[in-house]
Amino acid sequence: MPELPEVETTRRHLAPVLEGARIVDVTLTRDRMARRNTRPVDVVDRLEGRLIGSVGRRGKFLLIDVEGDLTWVIHLGMSGRVRIAENPGEPRETHAHFTATTDRGPQVRLIDPRTFGFVAVFTPDELATDSLSLLGPDAWEDLPKAPTLHSRLTDRRVPLKALLLDQRELAGLGNIYADEVLFRAGVRPDRLAGSVTSPEVDRLLDAIPVVLAAGIESGGTSLDDLAYLLPDGRAGEFLSQLAVYGRAGQPCRRCGSAIERVIVAQRSSHFCPRCQT
DNA sequence: AACGATCCCTGTTGGC
């Protein structure tokens, strides 16, 4: 599941390929992938022939500056990945629904079997009215200070994990890294947000950059063959470092207790019953 | 307003 570390890894691969390049051809073979634009054809028309500026990221969204005051948005959803084909002649992958060819040769492809991801090209007005504008601070670049986060938690009756997953509160954490952060902070995912103490807030804010840095350093988490891969086709290597996600029944790496799995906020959640309270 | 539930989509998995 592409989360902040996977999207950041993708961004770092895309930047040298796209920045300063001109898009010479765009193909969209599945309209659903462009559903955020009023007309899917806008994605093609607004990219073709245009010069690309900086490749940025906010939360799990890639935000790419395009000549003409446009913003090219890519979201990977749950099964999306970017593939950089050095030669546009390379056979098109199954589920490669969108391609953009640069004047330098390489081709950027968006592959997404479940099509929960999307690609859009927004004018400033469209960007401002899209739900993108509701995104909270980026968990990597713009992590809030303890008093700010604590004030967002007080009086909230949702499970803490639900709040960590809410992209309007904090942008970037998904199901895997939320579980990993909660383990490192020693807090259960089903704890009510309003019950989190000051020391626990401090531990959460300490844990977030550590977990995200490790994920980025490893190139993200590739769960299986279907899942996320780096734009060069390699697998991310964070899977082997996961403390709790996907480890139900296995011994906690810290205390040896069996990792438990429960449903919180309609998502599978993994935690150590002894290390997390 | 806050919160929970449901839906979208399809490859994979597990039960019979």
Next chain:
DNA sequence: TGCCAACAGGGATCGT
């Protein structure tokens, strides 16, 4: 072996 229901989940949307 083959069939099929259940499952995975980010985010939008709807109901309470």
